[in-house]
Amino acid sequence: MSRKKTAKGKSSNSGPTAKGKDSGKSGKGTPGTEALSNGVVHPSRPSLSNSGEFYDLAFKVMLVGDSGVGKTCLLVRFKDGAFLAGSFISTVGIDFRNKVLSIDGVKVKLQIWDTAGQERFRSVTHAYYRDAHALLLLYDVTNKTSFDNIQAWLTEIHEYAQQDVVLMLLGNKADSTHQRVVRREEGEKLAKEFGVPFMETSAKSGLNVDLAFTAAAKELKHRSLKELSEPKFQLQEYVNKEMTKATSCCGS
Ligand SMILES: Nc1nc2c(ncn2[C@@H]2O[C@H](COP(=O)(O)OP(=O)(O)OP(=O)(O)O)[C@@H](O)[C@H]2O)c(=O)[nH]1
Numbered sequence: 301m302s303r304k305k306t307a308k309g310k311s312s313n314s315g316p317t318a319k320g321k322d323s324g325k326s327g328k329g330t331p332g333t334e335a336l337s338n339g340v341v342h343p344s345r346p347s348l349s350n351s352g353e354f355y356d357l358a359f360k361v362m363l364v365g366d367s368g369v370g371k372t373c374l375l376v377r378f379k380d381g382a383f384l385a386g387s388f389i390s391t392v393g394i395d396f397r398n399k400v401l402s403i404d405g406v407k408v409k410l411q412i413w414d415t416a417g418q419e420r421f422r423s424v425t426h427a428y429y430r431d432a433h434a435l436l437l438l439y440d441v442t443n444k445t446s447f448d449n450i451q452a453w454l455t456e457i458h459e460y461a462q463q464d465v466v467l468m469l470l471g472n473k474a475d476s477t478h479q480r481v482v483r484r485e486e487g488e489k490l491a492k493e494f495g496v497p498f499m500e501t502s503a504k505s506g507l508n509v510d511l512a513f514t515a516a517a518k519e520l521k522h523r524s525l526k527e528l529s530e531p532k533f534q535l536q537e538y539v540n541k542e543m544t545k546a547t548s549c550c551g552s
């Protein structure tokens with residue numbers, strides 16, 4: 301995936317995704333309209349993604365958070381199973397990648413939007429919030445400022461995103477034991493305060509990366525298929541059960 305992208309404008313579709321490209325840049329990745337506004341394409345008639353994979357449901361997931369917290373690396377880890385080590389290339393504008401997951405026998409396509417954390421791209425990012433079905437809000441456990449800024453991000457999300465957006469808080473770089481300045485408990489406390497599911501992740505080691513996306517997809521699928529006969533899907537409970545805890549030796 302190119303990490304140098306320039307924003308070209310606002311996404312024009314308000315519904316979930318169907319038949320998008322596997323990756324693209326802003327303003328261009330506006331897929332077709334087969335999907336209904338709640339994310340259901342049609343379970344009995346699977347659609348075909350451009351990568352040749354069939355899917356039943358499609359949703360947009362957006363990665364947000366300060367520059368350098370690891371949004372692009374998290375996406376690359378999830379999509380390709382690799383870690384982008386080396387020099388940091390800050391995302392310009394917005395970019396996306398698709399991935400189809402199998403959730404309880406249902407094929408769920410996630411169109412994952414990787415936003416630029418830098419302040420100067422904020423107005424571009426704002427334009428995409430309203431189309432997002434889920435938001436993964438990241439901070440960096442080795443960067444206190446990125447943690448302190450979470451409240452401001454939540455205010456922004458409240459202002460621009462859909463009211464019922466699925467939101468998760470992720471403390472990334474949990475592998476960086478020695479550089480850690482934000483304890484897991486602090487992340488948990490903040491998340492609890494705002495009623496948001498929380499987990500620590502590492503794009504480097506892969507810790508909880510699949511889980512973060514799968515949990516969001518499960519929640520979206522549950523809501524979309526209105527599985528009312530089943531007990532309500534409890535996102536935080538599911539995460540707690542599945543989560544691998546990072547070993548954090550050094551608190552702040
Ligand atoms: N140790 C460690 N380093 C990470 C991890 N995730 C990302 N990094 C490093 O952090 C730096 C920033 O990562 P990016 O993914 O480019 O950050 P970003 O949030 O996309 O930044 P912007 O595009 O500017 O918003 C890079 O040097 C990565 O190698 C992680 O889980 N662990």
Ligand SMILES: [Mg+2]
Binds near residue numbers: 391415417
């Ligand atoms: Mg980036």
